[in-house]
Amino acid sequence: MSIASPESPKDTMIKTADKGSDRSMTQTVRAQFALRELVLRGELNPGERVSELQMVERLGVSRTPVRMALVRLEEEGLLEAIPSGGFSVKTFSEKEVFESIEIRGTLEGLAARLAAERGVSRTDLRNAADCLDAIDDVMRRGTTEIDLSRYVELNAKFHHILIGMAESQTLARQLERVSALPFASPSALVPVQSRSPELNQILSIAQDQHHCVLSAIERREGTRAEAIMREHARIAHRNLERALTNQRDMDLVPGSGLIKRRIRA
Amino acid sequence: MSIASPESPKDTMIKTADKGSDRSMTQTVRAQFALRELVLRGELNPGERVSELQMVERLGVSRTPVRMALVRLEEEGLLEAIPSGGFSVKTFSEKEVFESIEIRGTLEGLAARLAAERGVSRTDLRNAADCLDAIDDVMRRGTTEIDLSRYVELNAKFHHILIGMAESQTLARQLERVSALPFASPSALVPVQSRSPELNQILSIAQDQHHCVLSAIERREGTRAEAIMREHARIAHRNLERALTNQRDMDLVPGSGLIKRRIRA
DNA sequence: CTTAGCGATTATGTATACATGGAAAGAAGC
């Protein structure tokens, strides 16, 4: 009966790979995961109504869990309530994506500042430093061909540790929420640069910011830590800009189909 | 069948006074409002499990709407999912309340900055200015006995307009969410000072900040606008501090029963 | 007296039946 509150970023950290066949999952959670997957993979057309009965057929669970999943996904921001009832797949404008990233940067900045001002435990510092070492390793190992999935994984981990340093449940929750939008999460747009010759440079800069913010926190320089995290998030802005010009790059981003593309000359 | 997404701050602006007897409400929405009221009025003990069946009895609707309401209230942050299933009334530590306020200030700061940087419409500026005029009026009219409920109303309106100026659905949503916590909303803690002789001074300072931020936005001074809003929220910190020392003042805040009080010497 | 185990109660998760309101499709009138 466990509900297990399946917030997307949280469990990516905890359980490495339990697919939908896990028996400990309730139907509701199963439906929620499956539906999210469906939305993110673009199998449901953006803006289109998500019919409960159709989902019942497609997911193999009854209406009740489907309904629950719909409600949760709406709160998560992937669906939108239709005034007359039911839900539709949400579409995001370029502006909204931009703003989501800015919000994330702002909140991560707040987290970093709080961490710096209040001071953090030695173990947290150690964990973060270890994580950065690991990223350094990844980048040193393959100067020409970087293991991007490993980078993304470690990057997510670092951001997770950093948020944890603020020791604020409320803030963590808010950040979870904004990062639930697939393209707003810390490393969602990293793969965009995978084909770029500047990939190395960009990752180096990002990693330098990682080092800087950790150092700032360690030295209790709150304002600096905050500023760095804000700017750090803005790397995603650049990636977004790039993705919006090349459809091929865009395809590397999960849920990119939800973004309403602006007509470009 | 309309779902009407009853986010608390939104409808306080739109519909002035439609009680639970409105026929346009679905059972779910009715249950949601009623449950929120129950939680905020402290009729459900903090930390206690919220039994579905009990709520069915108490609210006079069937389990399905109650269940929906529970899920939404959990997302809203007033309830907490119990790992083994079901929900309990969430309790907030002093620290969490403090942080919620800080988050609100940060996001309102972001809104102000965006508004300033992007520029706002003349009508928005006018509306905001009118609102501030109205507040000035309230404060001029009763130097000894201020109409606090009117002040609270106008204050909420100003914050609402300000958030609207950023023209960001995503940001507005996030702010709605954090302000859903009753004591984190812009004017939740204002009544705390109602018995204080410094009330006038505090409101004056707050109102001055209102004027300053509007001026900053008008002059497109983004950084300044942001800083002001952040500091503006911190007035609530002081009010919180005061409320935590006097239970009598605390009682003026709705939902104050959810705050776990720290033992004080 | 404390603790461990077992059973009964109860709570939640799930499925499904029913009613109502909206949306789409078809027919009729202009």
Added chain:
DNA sequence: GCTTCTTTCCATGTATACATAATCGCTAAG
């Protein structure tokens, strides 16, 4: 041919029945 009205169908909102897991209390043993 286009518009509008009507009708049908279907989607959602709601209620409720059922199954299973958890919690609470009781009993018995150490």
